Amino acid sequence: MFVRTGSSPGRAHPLRGIAQRGVALLAAALLAVTAALAGAVPAQAAVPDRWGFAYLQTPTPAPGTILETTRQWGGWKAGAPALWATVDQIGIGRYRVRFPLTASLNGAAHVTAVDNAPRWCQVFQTFPSGTDQIVIVQCYRPGGAPDNSRFVVDYTAASGVLPPGPDAFGYVKANPVGGLISSYNSVGAGNLVSQLGTGFYEVRLNGLGTALLDGNLQATAEHPNLPRRCKIARWTSTGGTILAYVFCFDPAGAMADSFFNLTYHRQRPIFGAVxxxxxxxxxxxxxxxxxxxxxxxxxxxxxxxxxxxxxxxxxxxxxxxxxxxxxxxxxxxxxxxxxxxxxxxxxxxxxxxxxxxxxxxxxxxxxxxxxxxxxxx
Structure with missing residues (x-):
């Protein structure tokens, strides 16, 4: 079967409600660097302020390995072209990715496993380290045991608003009960996350929608203790708002509460720059x-x-x-x-x-x- 572009958008189907449940909040180690961070890296043009992407080719890298240079780049390259993103393996299936000059407390990260075998990778933790941004990635095999894997990872932090136009960009990083940890909205209208049930979340990206279902979504689970997977169950555009429904699961496939990152982008790439x-x-x-x-x-x-x-x-x-x-x-x-x-x-x-x-x-x-x-x- 070969499918080519045509002219008609698809329609999503309604979801059933799921019983509501709460979970304890994690006090992540993101609160440490606040005052120093503001002066550490000069402010750049809004949308995004700082961004980077990278690919891990070798699932057992040597310490300080420079990630593949044909599949990495970042906003830091404009002022520091000699710097590259690097990786350290710090456990089975666990990797510390360092994006230079990208430090932020208000960003979102995404990761996708690259493997012929069944694997998934999630964000374990993100935090600034001096002027750099750390994204710790954790990968698993079926059943939830940690396992090594290749992966692609990106990180973005944005501020300000876009002038009126066809493009839009927004993201959220949410905790397991739907509280916002990070958020960005390119029209300044704000975002909202609500937990509707166990592992079931509604994300409202206000003002970013159009009359048509338009643009692209990416969602990635984040958890510092437990294996989790998250995906988009349904989405729609209504009254200028993008509504995205996120389902998160444990390794057995049962719905389970999780931190997660979600990004919406229209006529811009996943990291927001254009x-x-x-x-x-x-x-x-x-x-x-x-x-x-x-x-x-x-x-x-x-x-x-x-x-x-x-x-x-x-x-x-x-x-x-x-x-x-x-x-x-x-x-x-x-x-x-x-x-x-x-x-x-x-x-x-x-x-x-x-x-x-x-x-x-x-x-x-x-x-x-x-x-x-x-x-x-």
């Missing part, structure tokens, strides 16, 4: 060809089923220089989606070979997904 980059693309598999399918260079994005739960994604005309990809599963089941292998460039075409989806037991299974890609130029 012009540069001028080469980026995103899609939502149930509605390929609608407003949720975007290619900044006018290329025709496509998806081809390449196996059970495997999808070859082709993004023409946007494959330049340093690049990144993130994937988030869509739907109400505990299934999740990763990258089977690192994405490849052939001329200016990007081949993601493949998005690969699994059920809670680790068997490949068909599933819808959001995918987002960007270069650095």
């Amino acid at each position: 012009g540069p980059p001028n080469r980026f693309a995103y899609l939502w598999s149930p509605a390929l060809g609608g407003a949720t399918d975007f290619n900044s260079a006018g290329g025709v994005n496509s998806i081809m089923v390449s196996g059970v739960g495997q999808y070859l994604v082709t993004l023409p005309l946007v494959g330049f220089r340093m690049t990144t990809v993130q994937v988030t599963a869509f739907g109400t089941t505990p299934d999740y989606c990763n990258l089977q292998a690192p994405w490849l460039l052939s001329g200016s075409t990007v081949f993601v070979r493949n998005v690969i989806c699994f059920n809670a037991a680790g068997a490949q299974t068909p599933n819808n997904f959001f995918l987002t890609y960007s270069s650095n130029v």
